[in-house]
Amino acid sequence: MKGTVRVTVDPDKCQGHGRCMMYETTMFECDDLGYASVPGDGTVPEAEHEQVWLASLNCPEHAITVDESR
Amino acid sequence: MTVDDSVQNSTEDLARTFSLYDPEIMRDPHRVYDELRSKCPVAHSEQDEGFWIASRYADVVAATKDPATFSSRYIMIPRLKFGPDFVERPPITLDPPQHTFYRRLLQPGFTHVQAQRWEPSIRKICRESAAALAPSGSCELVDDYCKRIPLQFTCELNGVPTDIEPQFTQWCHDTVESAEMEGVLKATGEMAAYLAQQVEHRREHPSDDMITFLMNSEIDGERLEGQPLIATAMLILIAGLDTTWNALSSAMLHLATHPEDRRRLVEDPSLIPTAVEELLRFYAPVVLTRETTREVELGGTPIPAGELVLLNWAAANRDPEVFPNADKVIIDRAENRHVAFGTGAHRCLGAAIARLELRIAIEEFLAVIPDFELADPDSVTWSTGHIWGPRRVDVVWGSPS
Numbered sequence A: 001m002k003g004t005v006r007v008t009v010d011p012d013k014c015q016g017h018g019r020c021m022m023y024e025t026t027m028f029e030c031d032d033l034g035y036a037s038v039p040g041d042g043t044v045p046e047a048e049h050e051q052v053w054l055a056s057l058n059c060p061e062h063a064i065t066v067d068e069s070r
Numbered sequence B: 001m002t003v004d005d006s007v008q009n010s011t012e013d014l015a016r017t018f019s020l021y022d023p024e025i026m027r028d029p030h031r032v033y034d035e036l037r038s039k040c041p042v043a044h045s046e047q048d049e050g051f052w053i054a055s056r057y058a059d060v061v062a063a064t065k066d067p068a069t070f071s072s073r074y075i076m077i078p079r080l081k082f083g084p085d086f087v088e089r090p091p092i093t094l095d096p097p098q099h100t101f102y103r104r105l106l107q108p109g110f111t112h113v114q115a116q117r118w119e120p121s122i123r124k125i126c127r128e129s130a131a132a133l134a135p136s137g138s139c140e141l142v143d144d145y146c147k148r149i150p151l152q153f154t155c156e157l158n159g160v161p162t163d164i165e166p167q168f169t170q171w172c173h174d175t176v177e178s179a180e181m182e183g184v185l186k187a188t189g190e191m192a193a194y195l196a197q198q199v200e201h202r203r204e205h206p207s208d209d210m211i212t213f214l215m216n217s218e219i220d221g222e223r224l225e226g227q228p229l230i231a232t233a234m235l236i237l238i239a240g241l242d243t244t245w246n247a248l249s250s251a252m253l254h255l256a257t258h259p260e261d262r263r264r265l266v267e268d269p270s271l272i273p274t275a276v277e278e279l280l281r282f283y284a285p286v287v288l289t290r291e292t293t294r295e296v297e298l299g300g301t302p303i304p305a306g307e308l309v310l311l312n313w314a315a316a317n318r319d320p321e322v323f324p325n326a327d328k329v330i331i332d333r334a335e336n337r338h339v340a341f342g343t344g345a346h347r348c349l350g351a352a353i354a355r356l357e358l359r360i361a362i363e364e365f366l367a368v369i370p371d372f373e374l375a376d377p378d379s380v381t382w383s384t385g386h387i388w389g390p391r392r393v394d395v396v397w398g399s400p401s
Helices: A046-058 B003-016 B029-039 B057-064 B098-109 B112-136 B141-146 B148-158 B162-177 B181-204 B210-216 B226-239 B242-257 B259-267 B269-282 B351-368
Strands: A004-009 A064-069 B042-045 B051-054 B138-140 B288-292 B296-298 B301-303 B308-311 B390-392 B394-396
Touching (some): A046 A064, B003 B029, B003 B042, B098 B210, B112 B138, B112 B141, B112 B148, B138 B141, B141 B148, B141 B242, B141 B390, B148 B162, B148 B210, B148 B226, B148 B242, B162 B181, B162 B242, B181 B210, B210 B226, B242 B259, B242 B351, B242 B390, B259 B269, B269 B351
Antiparallel strands (some): A004 A064, B138 B394, B296 B301
16 A cells, blocks of 8 residues: 655745755745745645655755655 | 874965965866865965855855854955945845845745746747857857856846847956956946936836836835845846856856766756756855854854855855765756755845756757867866856867758
8 A cells, every 4th residue: 555645844944945846746835935835735646756755855954854654 | 293284284275375366276166175175164265355264064054044143244255346335235235134125025026936937038048049059060158158048038137128238248247257346346337327227217118027026026115216226136137147157157068078968968858957956066156255243153163253254155065964976966966955056045036047047058059969079178267256167168069960
């Protein structure tokens, strides 16, 4: 059975670099000031797992957390 | 004197004599940066009125996140680089809370989503520039391509006719590359007059451009007027030019000299955005300073109050504590938390637009000129000053098959 992958952005860490916005996923949105947030409950569709994972590896602020539960 | 002492002394000598304006050093500044980062990560130079150099990722990032101690009042060496009239160049030379006002005002025009609307104009500029070069079989990459992209795009972004391009280039050179105060003053004066004219014109004829956006933006009922408006417009004009063309020139020089990387991007253009980040990491063009407001310890080294500290994002980007194989370009590097656009409140406002220009400029060039190489490796020259990149890159390519 596949586990659920959830992503969160820590608003205290996000500085609005916008790196996460460059990946092909709908899991990140940015406001007028460039700060990122995650819509809904953060459950990542399977097709976007890799892109979300890459986004987390490229955030200069370590603001993105990807959790896998089984 | 022990062997350790003599190593330490030679590193300190390297720091003491380091200047951003020394052409010999700037041909290969990472030779110095690597040595400083590993042996003397917060070092002092006696050149250009004296300044400190922070080279470790952790120290550079920490300083940018403490604007109360590391003020942006002076961001360049020497302090009065832009002359006494332009000590304040909002928002880049302001600290919170004044800085926060400008950032709130400007940021909505520069988000990732906003930047994407410029893609068609950038695409057109890059495609036409590359197509014009392709038949010739050779070019000087910096002047013939890399500069052309941000210069033409800046005209478009600001809604000014492209015949001002040569003037932009000259202003840019005089203010950023040169340390000659006379030239700086002349250029800032001319730029201010030109932008004041553009502002006046838009009062009657508003348009969908950056200058109009600046004039109309409002925070808490306040708008930009007078000198702060002109200074902000000037910053936006200059800040997107040589920064972008230096990053692009370094990227193109890398592709000219690393055929295996170039072929990978030609075969799989979807790798280009990842490659752009790695090339930004490795060839980060911008280093700026902060001024200490009090005595402070950075990376274990005490720095007195009132000193300039060069925050070396270029060196931080090759810190082996953060990047495995930091001294190698790994064109598909998956984890890349580079800080080429800076960190903290002053991180680059135009980063999303710059990324777009870099990606599209590489895509469009490789689409018509997939194979090119240096005409003469010895003819490559490098810039000096706060914005680093190659000045002259002569390349040749065969005729299309």
